[in-house]
Amino acid sequence: MKAHDGIYLDGAWRPALSGEVIDVVDPVDEQVIARVPAAGAEDVDAAVRAARAALPGWAPTAPAERAARLSALRDALAARKDEIAGTVTAELGAPLAFSQAVHAAVPIAVAGSYADLAARHAFEEKVGNSTVFHEPVGVVAAITPWNYPLHQVVAKVAPALAAGCTVVLKPAEDTPLVAQLFAEAVHDAGVPAGVFNLVTGLGPVAGQALAEHPGVDLVSFTGSTAVGRSIAATAGAAVKKVALELGGKSANVILRSADLAKAVNVGVANVMSNSGQTCSAWTRMLVHRDQYDEAVELARTAAAKYGDRIGPLVNAKQQARVRGYIEKGVAEGARLVAGGAEPPRERGYFVSPTVFADVTPEMTIAQEEIFGPVLSVLRYEDEEDALRIANGTVYGLAGAVWAGDEAEAVAFARRMDTGQVDINGGRFNPLAPFGGYKQSGVGRELGAHGLAEYLQTKSLQF
Numbered sequence: 001m002k003a004h005d006g007i008y009l010d011g012a013w014r015p016a017l018s019g020e021v022i023d024v025v026d027p028v029d030e031q032v033i034a035r036v037p038a039a040g041a042e043d044v045d046a047a048v049r050a051a052r053a054a055l056p057g058w059a060p061t062a063p064a065e066r067a068a069r070l071s072a073l074r075d076a077l078a079a080r081k082d083e084i085a086g087t088v089t090a091e092l093g094a095p096l097a098f099s100q101a102v103h104a105a106v107p108i109a110v111a112g113s114y115a116d117l118a119a120r121h122a123f124e125e126k127v128g129n130s131t132v133f134h135e136p137v138g139v140v141a142a143i144t145p146w147n148y149p150l151h152q153v154v155a156k157v158a159p160a161l162a163a164g165c166t167v168v169l170k171p172a173e174d175t176p177l178v179a180q181l182f183a184e185a186v187h188d189a190g191v192p193a194g195v196f197n198l199v200t201g202l203g204p205v206a207g208q209a210l211a212e213h214p215g216v217d218l219v220s221f222t223g224s225t226a227v228g229r230s231i232a233a234t235a236g237a238a239v240k241k242v243a244l245e246l247g248g249k250s251a252n253v254i255l256r257s258a259d260l261a262k263a264v265n266v267g268v269a270n271v272m273s274n275s276g277q278t279c280s281a282w283t284r285m286l287v288h289r290d291q292y293d294e295a296v297e298l299a300r301t302a303a304a305k306y307g308d309r310i311g312p313l314v315n316a317k318q319q320a321r322v323r324g325y326i327e328k329g330v331a332e333g334a335r336l337v338a339g340g341a342e343p344p345r346e347r348g349y350f351v352s353p354t355v356f357a358d359v360t361p362e363m364t365i366a367q368e369e370i371f372g373p374v375l376s377v378l379r380y381e382d383e384e385d386a387l388r389i390a391n392g393t394v395y396g397l398a399g400a401v402w403a404g405d406e407a408e409a410v411a412f413a414r415r416m417d418t419g420q421v422d423i424n425g426g427r428f429n430p431l432a433p434f435g436g437y438k439q440s441g442v443g444r445e446l447g448a449h450g451l452a453e454y455l456q457t458k459s460l461q462f
């Protein structure tokens with residue numbers, strides 16, 4: 001595949017000083033499809049300097065100008081939507097239809113939403129005898145994962161640019177190609193040199209150098225809890241702002257009055273899509289004991305339909321990790337009703353759609369984020385028990401509630417310790433704040449709440 005052999009720095013592609021490279025692998029056939037630079041600390045430093053130098057020019061631009069650039073960025077991405085989908089399919093392994101419908105379409109919509117928000121947002125307000133200005137935080141370090149590779153880039157870079165911040169992006173090492181495509185789109189959108197910079201590289205090298213850099217004002221990170229914790233500690237010591245979007249172990253709570261078949265089928269689809277590599281996936285299905293056997297049977301049938309339709313996991317490490325969790329589920333006494341640890345194919349990082357029954361709340365597979373196509377079905381006694389189970393993990397990112405009566409579902413959802421809840425299959429809303437309670441993270445992405453993360457206030461009194 002086509003790839004740049006440089007990093008995007010101060011408006012141009014330049015060779016990385018490190019001289020190191022990363023092999024990009026197609027997870028379907030395990031072949032190297034491209035090579036990109038593995039930037040080092042000196043490259044990161046150059047990128048942060050470029051972003052710092054561009055800040056005084058970009059921060060005071062009129063919101064209408066920033067909106068115009070973001071609108072051009074949306075158009076540049078939309079014009080290349082097929083290329084985006086093909087690139088994500090090549091480096092992540094997602095089936096092409098899913099790449100088109102989600103990996104390409106969602107970030108285009110999100111970029112468009114920030115073009116609108118930049119134009120409409122009140123960057124200035126009156127509070128009594130004060131005028132409050134909402135000013136950009138400064139230089140943003142955006143560190144993103146591979147699971148929704150373009151969405152996560154756009155969900156950070158678009159609001160940062162809308163706010164008037166400048167950015168250095170370090171995308172995941174598994175999916176740098178769509179990040180390069182994004183940099184081309186930013187360039188074509190006429191965003192001034194230095195406002196956006198891309199350094200491809202390894203997490204513990206380029207990622208760490210970026211998170212620690214004194215020239216960065218805010219680190220926005222999405223990924224594992226372990227790395228998030230260390231970034232937060234480093235940023236805390238430097239009194240630097242952080243936004244963290246970490247993992248989840250979201251509950252899909254099916255109340256007794258719900259349409260059971262619909263709730264189970266949508267629930268299984270939610271877990272299997274993107275091969276389970278979704279931080280907000282409803283990986284714990286909670287079913288009343290009287291409906292439990294029927295729900296397990298429905299889930300087994302639904303999972304079987306996915307058979308060969310889901311893609312592989314992103315890499316060998318993730319495949320091994322997910323298989324390890326499946327083995328652990330069996331070892332701890334859960335009952336395997338679909339799939340299993342044995343890979344369905346010899347080549348590629350595939351894992352079969354897997355469903356566990358008789359999962360109890362304290363089991364590892366009910367507590368830890370697996371990040372693969374693995375569903376745990378848990379039994380509850382009554383609503384209080386369901387709530388205890390739903391809230392009984394360190395996470396609180398998303399969730400679902402199903403009930404015959406919407407008000408009943410809403411009443412339950414209001415008691416859940418989680419940042420988003422879909423009621424009776426409510427659709428994803430790219431304007432709704434997305435982010436976690438508890439250890440699922442700090443801060444919110446998307447919509448006006450996502451924009452606010454990149455702004456700080458200055459009050460003038462009269």
Ligand code: NAD
Binds near residue numbers: 203227246
């Ligand atoms: P990771 O946290 O290691 O990687 C995420 C990003 O952080 C990547 O860009 C990576 O290069 C960078 N990074 C890694 N180490 C770093 C460091 N020391 N300093 C700065 N940046 C660093 O995640 P992973 O290893 O790719 O995946 C492991 C697990 O993380 C998954 O199984 C899943 O549970 C979780 N995860 C969650 C999300 C999410 O959306 N919340 C996304 C990806 C992974």
